[in-house]
Amino acid sequence: MSPPLPPRVRLLWSASSVPLVLLIVVAAAAPVRPAHNGILAAADSRTAWSVVPSASGGTRPAKGGRPYFYAEGVPGAVLKDTVSVVNPGAKALTVELRGADADNTRGGGLSLRKRSTDTGAWITFAERKLRIPPHTRADVPFTVTVPGDATPGDHPGAIVASGGGRDAAVRLQLRVSGPTLAALTVERVRAEGRHISYDLVNRGNTVLTPRLTVRADGVFGEVLHRGPRTLPVELLPGRRITLTEPWPDAPTFDAVDITLTATAGGGARDTAAGSARFVPWGLLAGVAAGLAAAGGGAFWWRRRVGGLRGRSARGPDGRTQQIDPDNELTGAVT
Structure with missing residues (x-):
């Protein structure tokens, strides 16, 4: 992360410096792109306020601005960076900052936990609540204090700003130095109507982007084969998600064995199987009624x-x- 900054909020504005104000307005007016996987609730219009990583801070500066914070340190380290809140509107804005832990929804999306016990609880701001004048950007230094007993691996979190009747957040990817393990399991494979349902569980300590291969074999041979493809999810350490695989052309009458194989970076791999019996109960009921x-x-x-x-x-x-x-x-x- 960036070198230590003064423990104060820097308001970059001046009533006597028109060029500086115009520069800030132009920069703030551009719509902010959502951060990694949609954790950032970006500005909804050209006059809405936004929260973003400072352009010059961090260990991984990017041309045109950083999409999220990245920090890495050993247990016990104190990491420093700066968050910027941009107010391009014509009225002053009061914003309150807080840290939050990232989480997975049951369906694999990214969300924030209401109560922080990990990364969100380790963040301290130079000033938690601030009032930002119109057409102004406020840069707020903050620190991430990694506990001495923190487990190695990824600790995803976010910085959340609340003000003006809405919340906005920018992601903070924190990695605690030490041994890392990529481990993934596939569980509870089952056919449900015209789709296959299954669970993915991250058993390691790194964030995983899984790839999935699906195969199904019936009595007379293969009835489904989908090659490995990257799933549109980001599985956080220790989380379980439930996903579905559409199968609109599932057989009408067959006995099928289903095999799912999931892989991810770092050598994570697992295979799980399930079985299904496809029976046209409506047709059989009609035949049975006729015979009766x-x-x-x-x-x-x-x-x-x-x-x-x-x-x-x-x-x-x-x-x-x-x-x-x-x-x-x-x-x-x-």
Whole structure:
């Protein structure tokens, strides 16, 4: 990160310096691009305020500005950088800064935890609450104090600014020096209708971008094969997410074995399998209903015929005669 900065907020504005004000307005008016994977809630219009990494700070300066903060240090280190809040509007803005821990949503998106216990709790600002005049950028130094017992690996977080009725955040990628492990597991593979559902779990201490291969084999051979492709998710250490793989052309009647293989950088790899039985229950129900109706009719016929054959009647001469059911049913008289 950048060298130590004075523990004060620097307001870059001047009523007597028109060129400087114009320069700041032009820079702030440009829409801010979302940071890595959408954690940054960027400005919604050309007059909305924004929060961004300072242009000159950090260990990885980028041409045109840094998209996010990056910091790396050993346990016990105190890392320094500067965050900028830009107010291009015509009114003064009051903003409050705080640190936050990054998290995964259940579906794999990125979110922020309400209560910080990791990176977000290690951030200290030179000034947490500040009032920014119109057409002004405020640069706020901050430190990240890595605990002495912090575990090695990635500790994703963010700096959040709240003001003007909305929140905006910029990501902070913190890595604590030490051994790293890339480990990934695939779990709970199951077919659900016209899609395959599965869980991915990051068992290591680095952020992973998984790649997935899907294969399904039926009774008569392969019915699905999708080569390795990068998933649009970023799996944080220790997190579990549930994803679905669309399968619109799933078989109608088959017994299928499904195999999912996930890989990621650092040698992470795992394979899991599941099975599914595809049965056209609607068609089978219709056939079963038809067979039941046919069986019921046949049973009724047999009962009817059997009952008539067992009946007798007394003839004109007073003798008992057996009734022929075929003649009676057809109306024939003998």
